[in-house]
Amino acid sequence: MTAVASPVALCGALADDTRWEILRRLGEQPLSASELAQRLPVTRQAIARHLGVLHEVGLVEPAKEGRQLRYRALGQPLTQLARDLENIGQAWEQRLDRLRAIAEERAHP
Amino acid sequence: MTAVASPVALCGALADDTRWEILRRLGEQPLSASELAQRLPVTRQAIARHLGVLHEVGLVEPAKEGRQLRYRALGQPLTQLARDLENIGQAWEQRLDRLRAIAEERAHP
DNA sequence: GCGAACTGCAACTGAAAGGTTGCGCTTAAC
DNA sequence: GTTAAGCGCAACCTTTCAGTTGCAGTTCGC
Numbered sequence: 001m002t003a004v005a006s007p008v009a010l011c012g013a014l015a016d017d018t019r020w021e022i023l024r025r026l027g028e029q030p031l032s033a034s035e036l037a038q039r040l041p042v043t044r045q046a047i048a049r050h051l052g053v054l055h056e057v058g059l060v061e062p063a064k065e066g067r068q069l070r071y072r073a074l075g076q077p078l079t080q081l082a083r084d085l086e087n088i089g090q091a092w093e094q095r096l097d098r099l100r101a102i103a104e105e106r107a108h109p
Numbered sequence: 110m111t112a113v114a115s116p117v118a119l120c121g122a123l124a125d126d127t128r129w130e131i132l133r134r135l136g137e138q139p140l141s142a143s144e145l146a147q148r149l150p151v152t153r154q155a156i157a158r159h160l161g162v163l164h165e166v167g168l169v170e171p172a173k174e175g176r177q178l179r180y181r182a183l184g185q186p187l188t189q190l191a192r193d194l195e196n197i198g199q200a201w202e203q204r205l206d207r208l209r210a211i212a213e214e215r216a217h218p
Numbered sequence: 219g220c221g222a223a224c225t226g227c228a229a230c231t232g233a234a235a236g237g238t239t240g241c242g243c244t245t246a247a248c
Numbered sequence: 249g250t251t252a253a254g255c256g257c258a259a260c261c262t263t264t265c266a267g268t269t270g271c272a273g274t275t276c277g278c
């Protein structure tokens with residue numbers, strides 16, 4: 001939670017349409033589970049569980065406001081994940097280029 | 110498959126430890142399902158299904174070599190996803206900064 | 219203080235997903 | 249031509265997960 005979650009855990013949290021919809025709303029405006037349930041076609045309890053999943057990977061943060069608990073979306077884990085994926089993807093592409101060069105060399109020696 | 114898969118679909122494919130392990134191996138060297146099964150503690154059929162999932166989101170590409178079918182990891186969908194996540198995360202952070210500024214203004218008018 | 223709104227916990231259901239075993243088909247090797 | 253290696257398909261099992269309903273505990277408003 002405080003430390004950034006692993007890429008696989010983050011991807012797991014992001015592998016659900018309802019959670020993306022929740023994050024989209026929270027990205028615009030902090031909302032509570034009840035308020036989200038009014039806007040989405042699922043029950044408050046389902047939303048609360050999704051918020052728990054998102055909170056465990058640090059994508060969301062609760063803040064008490066009076067008697068209700070509003071959540072906001074945090075971009076830091078997302079940008080961190082973006083950097084990791086960028087590096088991995090580029091490494092694969094470089095390896096592919098090397099393989100292509102070898103194949104080219106073998107075809108036209 | 111040819112068009113880049115949606116972020117949620119990509120994250121779904123990346124939300125599994127075995128698939129990450131497969132991708133890690135394929136990032137180093139093209140391998141077939143049978144060859145991967147020799148290196149990982151799961152059956153060839155399980156690997157084949159994982160490869161199917163990865164292929165559907167464009168993270169992997171098959172190439173026939175003789176009578177075997179070797180797969181290689183493709184970095185392009187990953188870098189594309191990285192850019193999307195980067196943008197979304199930055200948008201959330203900007204919104205958070207705005208909210209903090211408003212709160213600050215309200216605290217010290 | 220009382221009631222209403224908000225949250226949290228627990229049990230249940232249905233569907234999806236990872237994994238296995240078994241079988242049949244193709245294809246290279248000898 | 250026969251054989252063995254490699255791949256694909258289908259059925260089955262088990263676990264996980266999204267979603268629901270129901271109920272108990274809190275906290276603000278009047």
